[in-house]
Amino acid sequence: MKLNNRGLLVVISGPSGVGKGTVRKALFDMPNHNLTYSVSMTTRKIRPGEVDGKDYYFVSKEEFEKKIKEGKLLEHAEFVGNYYGTPLDKVNEKLEAGSEVVLEIEVEGARQVKEKMPDCVMIFIAPPSKQDLYNRLKKRGTESEEIIQERVAKANREFKKAYLYDYIVVNDEVNNAADRIMAIIRAEHAKTARTIHKYLELIGEEE
């Protein structure tokens, strides 16, 4: 019996190259969960095979900037001349329906989410060591030494943001990390701050 029926907004973030996507995938592959994605909004052109409302919500630049001004995006960023963001109303609908909404986003986006929705669960994925992350960044492709150095510098800045998170989970083994995140979600549902209201109803109603 859960005393909190509202879903949780779970933010999975961490430095580039740490394996956020792999951890998120392992999490969704686990049995018996109520996890859901949030479809992002973007101003980039729709590609063949993509479906509006499934892959992305495709909107114009004007529409997107209007959403920003009205505070209707949980977070957003610009990337290669296009906007990407998370629509607040869609996330709220899912949370109200009792689903956990999982956002796998960059460190800067995570900071924005925490500001807009302070009761979200912020999880920082950390590498087993700094060297491990450097090795991953280097292995990623055939990029120049300059690009690799830029990535390392970015990772070093992102490393320092861990203190802004509620939890730090080391991605030593992907299923281990996913298991730990599932435990965090279960525990968060039992937190007094989230349960006391319904608990008091339960106690009071029967007096």
Added chain:
Amino acid sequence: MKLNNRGLLVVISGPSGVGKGTVRKALFDMPNHNLTYSVSMTTRKIRPGEVDGKDYYFVSKEEFEKKIKEGKLLEHAEFVGNYYGTPLDKVNEKLEAGSEVVLEIEVEGARQVKEKMPDCVMIFIAPPSKQDLYNRLKKRGTESEEIIQERVAKANREFKKAYLYDYIVVNDEVNNAADRIMAIIRAEHAKTARTIHKYLELIGEEE
């Protein structure tokens, strides 16, 4: 890989009759854990078959009161003319060794523990409903209506202390409640407040 190697002090409490003992037993029966009890100290006489240091630490009243004055008890209470309490040094030894120390205690004792060790994990076990607890209290024995009414009144006072806890776990089904507590323990180990120190070491050492 855990970033926090110190064990957790886990306080399981809640109103009398809620089934704290059964939940604690189910918790210890689970596989792959590092949970341990804390042996209490008492001034009551040792009984045949009991072992000092195993069942209780048996001490004199003078010794016990000295411990209280020196702040060496995590919590204590008087019951039918005898003192009962939890020795702080023994708990700390186990925590340092990386074991989770589980205390299953009354609401008043739990409050004392929270004061002495604010980083403990406070879990309030709640009944599925108020009526459910009343029924359990009534079924307990052949006591008079007066004693039952006293118990109900005590439970009603204890119900109101739930807000002092970090988590509220409903004991609807004992294994369910134990599962949830195990998730809480795993999640607490990943909390930033407990991990940031070692995380920064991990990051800093390799610069």
